[in-house]
Amino acid sequence: DQQVKQNSPSLSVQEGRISILNCDYTNSMFDYFLWYKKYPAEGPTFLISISSIKDKNEDGRFTVFLNKSAKHLSLHIVPSQPGDSAVYFCAASERGGADGLTFGKGTHLIIQP
């Protein structure tokens, strides 16, 4: 039973445009959400997070939106750059702690020149 779902295995976006990656969750106890980015042959790196008390968090070109009623979050990257090509994982946790982050399967973002 997947509690965190990323339904798009891959996404192709033109350089300079907006990239939108989506994530859905089923566990209503999740209260902290994160996005990680992974390049080939490297470990995932933390990108941005959001607490369930907020509906938006912004960090430079990256913005995460949380819709609790829909149990949906999205990551917006504007403008998209070639270096953004990577696999993006959505993750969630209960009680705001790192005991057992639940990850989605990832979305492979490809930025086209």
Add this chain to the structure above:
Amino acid sequence: DSGVTQTPKHLITATGQRVTLRCSPRSGDLSVYWYQQSLDQGLQFLIHYYNGEERAKGNILERFSAQQFPDLHSELNLSSLELGDSALYFCASSAPGRGAGELFFGEGSRLTVL
């Protein structure tokens, strides 16, 4: 470079064997987490240690065990290996006071069971 070191990077072994994966967390980090990534799967949480003590267990098989030593490095022991244990095993650490869930991952150990 995340500062988390995992060895070995690659390991090929046979079914029924036992292997040990090693992880050194970032300097100053007390927490170590182990995750498994199988083909086409997200990262599955296995176990969390904090300053030598087990804090949480995820979907870790009974054939797997882990420990964290006084110098804070950790080892994940996988025994009676099966073909399905072939996966990438990641170790991660987190800093005290850092936002919850913000983990620093190593590059992973790729285990192939033949």
